[in-house]
Amino acid sequence: MEFFLISMLNGISYGLLLFMLSAGLTIIFSMMGVLNFAHASFYMIGAYFAYQISTYIGFWPALVIAPLLVGAVGMAVERYGLRTVHKYGHVAELLFTFGLAYLIEETVHLVWGRSSVEYRVPPSLDGSLFTLYTTTYPIYRVFMMAVSVSMLIGIYLTLTRSRIGLVIQAALTHPQTVETLGHDVPRVFMLVFGGGSALAGLAGVIGGNAFVTEPGMAAAVGPIVFVIVVVGGMGSLAGAFIASLLIGVLQTFSVALDYSFVDLFARLGIAIGPDAPLAALWDLTISQAAPVLPYLLMVLMLIFRPKGIMGTREG
Amino acid sequence: MFKLRPTHAALFLVSALFAGSAYAETLKIAYIDPLSGFFANVGEIGLKQFQFVADDINKRNLTGGPKLEMVAFDGKGSPQESLIMLKKVIDSGIRIITQGNSSAVAGALIDAVNKHNERNPDKTILYLNYAAVDPDFTNSKCSFWHFRFDANSDMKMEALTTYMAKDPKIKNVYLINQNYSFGQAVSRAAKADLARKRPDIKIVGDDLHPIGAVKDFAPYVAKIKASNADVVITGNWGNDMSLLVKAAKDAGLNTPFYTYYGGLPGAVTPIGEAGEGKVKQITEWHMNVTPNKTEKFANAFNKKYGGPPAYISFYFLRGNIEMYMLAEAIKQAKSTDPKAIALKLEGMKYAGDEGEVEMRASDHQLIQPLYISTLAKAFHNPKDPTTAKFTGKDKEVKYDQENTGLGFKTDARIEAYVTAQPTSCQMKRP
Numbered sequence: 001m002e003f004f005l006i007s008m009l010n011g012i013s014y015g016l017l018l019f020m021l022s023a024g025l026t027i028i029f030s031m032m033g034v035l036n037f038a039h040a041s042f043y044m045i046g047a048y049f050a051y052q053i054s055t056y057i058g059f060w061p062a063l064v065i066a067p068l069l070v071g072a073v074g075m076a077v078e079r080y081g082l083r084t085v086h087k088y089g090h091v092a093e094l095l096f097t098f099g100l101a102y103l104i105e106e107t108v109h110l111v112w113g114r115s116s117v118e119y120r121v122p123p124s125l126d127g128s129l130f131t132l133y134t135t136t137y138p139i140y141r142v143f144m145m146a147v148s149v150s151m152l153i154g155i156y157l158t159l160t161r162s163r164i165g166l167v168i169q170a171a172l173t174h175p176q177t178v179e180t181l182g183h184d185v186p187r188v189f190m191l192v193f194g195g196g197s198a199l200a201g202l203a204g205v206i207g208g209n210a211f212v213t214e215p216g217m218a219a220a221v222g223p224i225v226f227v228i229v230v231v232g233g234m235g236s237l238a239g240a241f242i243a244s245l246l247i248g249v250l251q252t253f254s255v256a257l258d259y260s261f262v263d264l265f266a267r268l269g270i271a272i273g274p275d276a277p278l279a280a281l282w283d284l285t286i287s288q289a290a291p292v293l294p295y296l297l298m299v300l301m302l303i304f305r306p307k308g309i310m311g312t313r314e315g
Numbered sequence: 316m317f318k319l320r321p322t323h324a325a326l327f328l329v330s331a332l333f334a335g336s337a338y339a340e341t342l343k344i345a346y347i348d349p350l351s352g353f354f355a356n357v358g359e360i361g362l363k364q365f366q367f368v369a370d371d372i373n374k375r376n377l378t379g380g381p382k383l384e385m386v387a388f389d390g391k392g393s394p395q396e397s398l399i400m401l402k403k404v405i406d407s408g409i410r411i412i413t414q415g416n417s418s419a420v421a422g423a424l425i426d427a428v429n430k431h432n433e434r435n436p437d438k439t440i441l442y443l444n445y446a447a448v449d450p451d452f453t454n455s456k457c458s459f460w461h462f463r464f465d466a467n468s469d470m471k472m473e474a475l476t477t478y479m480a481k482d483p484k485i486k487n488v489y490l491i492n493q494n495y496s497f498g499q500a501v502s503r504a505a506k507a508d509l510a511r512k513r514p515d516i517k518i519v520g521d522d523l524h525p526i527g528a529v530k531d532f533a534p535y536v537a538k539i540k541a542s543n544a545d546v547v548i549t550g551n552w553g554n555d556m557s558l559l560v561k562a563a564k565d566a567g568l569n570t571p572f573y574t575y576y577g578g579l580p581g582a583v584t585p586i587g588e589a590g591e592g593k594v595k596q597i598t599e600w601h602m603n604v605t606p607n608k609t610e611k612f613a614n615a616f617n618k619k620y621g622g623p624p625a626y627i628s629f630y631f632l633r634g635n636i637e638m639y640m641l642a643e644a645i646k647q648a649k650s651t652d653p654k655a656i657a658l659k660l661e662g663m664k665y666a667g668d669e670g671e672v673e674m675r676a677s678d679h680q681l682i683q684p685l686y687i688s689t690l691a692k693a694f695h696n697p698k699d700p701t702t703a704k705f706t707g708k709d710k711e712v713k714y715d716q717e718n719t720g721l722g723f724k725t726d727a728r729i730e731a732y733v734t735a736q737p738t739s740c741q742m743k744r745p
Contacts, residue, residue, distance in 0.1 A: 002540070002541065003537055003538070003540070003541035006533075006537045006540070006566070007534060007537050010531070010533040010534055010537060011534075014531055014533075109351065114350055114351030114352070114355050114389070115350075115351070115355035115356045115358075115359050116353075116355065116356055116554065128565070128567060131567070134540070134567070135537070135540055135566050135567055135568075136565070136566060136567030137565075137566075138565040138566075140565075141533075141565075210531075211530040211531065211558065212353070212530070212554050212558065214352065214353060214355065214554075215351060215352065216351075216352040216353050220353075220528070220530065251534070252533075252534040252537075253534075255522075255524075255534040255535055255538060256534065256537070256538045256541075258520075258521075287522060288494065288523055288524075291525050291528055291529075
């Protein structure tokens with residue numbers, strides 16, 4: 001029971017971090033149709049900005065300033081890069097963001113070096129919040145969950161209740177009409193891209209010190225973010241939320257499952273020895289395969305339900 | 316068509332002299348290790364140490380001639396990248412390489428060096444391995460061109476399990492390792508050794524996780540907790556080690572960790588106070604061994620290169636041993652030719668800071684004493700203001716790690732001859 005509860009909490013908190021990462025990507029995709037390959041790079045610079053700011057004025061100001069800075073970078077990218085590329089179609093946009101990811105990584109190398117930086121959890125959040133049976137649960141994980149959930153509520157309210165949110169939604173389906181009504185649609189797109197980047201930046205501020213802030217962190221999370229967006233349904237925020245939690249919990253629990261095909265066949269009364277053909281494959285336990293499971297899920301999803309969990313577009 | 320004139324002859328003579336001269340002014344040594352990415356912090360420490368010891372060798376002219384110069388190549392911790400770097404090394408005419416981080420990389424390098432040397436007997440490469448400890452490299456895959464200066468993983472496990480077997484309280488053991496040749500070797504050796512020495516001990520978990528890819532170890536820690544393990548054995552290194560102990564601390568896991576690399580710079584900070592009495596390591600040296608002949612050298616290094624970041628501090632004594640033995644071999648051979656050096660290194664005995672070490676000729680495995688040590692509170696000396704933050708009472712723990720107030724205290728010293736194990740190596744000499 002203890003194991004189940006703790007793993008559930010771990011899975012949910014990991015899933016919520018994944019959601020923070022993928023929310024921006026899915027919003028940008030649904031609003032602008034741009035598949036942003038550089039999204040994870042914004043996550044990385046969020047972490048680095050937060051590290052830099054926190055060395056001067058502490059973690060709390062960094063929590064606010066770093067995402068804003070990342071958002072500003074995102075807006076600049078949209079205004080001076082993407083907007084120009086936009087007229088050449090989606091392939092050009094895709095290639096642009098692909099190149100941008102490399103550019104950001106190299107810039108990080110130049111500015112902060114190739115090794116990891118010492119970006120740590122602030123002392124006020126370091127420690128345990130409560131004890132469940134015998135396992136202590138760290139404050140920081142709860143903090144991560146709180147930030148993520150408030151972000152979800154924030155995005156939802158902005159998109160459905162605020163004026164700018166209504167304009168954004170209208171600009172999606174009827175850009176011409178919105179333009180005729182006197183709204184600056186390119187500016188709306190710039191705000192959306194900046195906002196999406198800022199969300200990734202926020203995830204970086206939180207994830208950077210929970211794990212490791214190093215130049216490879218963008219490449220490490222890049223693929224999984226795409227898996228979430230595909231599994232959740234391209235462009236669906238709710239879908240991304242469900243998919244993040246699903247993958248977070250799936251990965252956490254699969255680590256604990258030490259079953260392999262050998263065990264399965266043993267139950268059926270068939271023994272597979274180490275000399276059997278493909279023995280290494282049969283002997284592979286679920287826990288060893290855990291890192292691959294999200295990708296397996298994505299492939300299966302694309303085969304059986306191409307539009308994803310909550311996607312509206314037919315694949 | 317071509318008349319031989321005296322000037323030509325002189326030119327030929329001079330160029331022939333240079334080409335044949337194996338005793339160059341400066342001898343470059345290529346350092347191939349991760350200098351970017353997840354494991355870059357480990358590679359960075361190694362590079363600085365090698366540069367520091369090379370400076371020392373040059374100052375004291377231990378080679379009896381050529382100056383040593385380290386040239387860094389970023390292998391990124393990946394076998395493919397490291398092979399590309401090896402190609403660059405070969406193209407730039409460097410004939411000696413040193414590498415340590417990841418046995419996956421080392422395995423690829425050994426194969427590539429063997430092939431290259433077979434095809435280019437006049438341009439051979441010498442490979443000095445300071446940390447890749449997959450036992451195969453000095454057994455089934457042993458090579459004349461490869462020399463290992465670190466005790467291999469089986470030797471370390473033998474020592475660790477002998478120590479553990481004496482503790483009757485240990486009933487359940489959990490293994491967690493990186494899923495590649497080295498991690499698998501640790502897991503295999505732990506199971507075999509414990510079954511032999513303490514058949515009553517149960518292995519309650521045997522995890523192999525992908526190397527350098529797990530950011531969140533909380534699920535593994537929950538699993539360790541649920542298994543009721545008395546002891547965890549891990550060969551994890553770099554960020555795989557620090558993230559693991561960090562997750563263990565966060566979850567309040569009280570189980571002692573028997574590690575290979577618990578003292579590798581960067582690993583002590585995340586666990587902090589919670590690691591006291593719990594994190595054990597097996598190494599050839601640590602900062603609080605007594606007597607500590609390396610103390611002066613280590614302090615000089617830390618003064619020049621030591622943090623910030625706090626994790627940069629002297630760690631690899633074996634790196635020094637490697638370089639001093641290399642210098643000695645060059646001096647004895649009066650040559651910088653890899654084959655001449657290799658022939659001198661084979662069977663060489665060297666008086667190291669921790670006693671005599673021997674590069675065993677049969678498999679090129681260095682036989683050296685080892686230490687098992689545990690994290691303890693560093694000694695608070697009222698007369699020494701630098702120890703103001705320390706709270707410990709044990710004089711032996713003179714230095715702390717990474718400004719944590721915790722340092723290593725020796726549990727046991729294992730003499731060199733005890734660590735030696737038989738080898739299945741059938742060395743092919745050129």
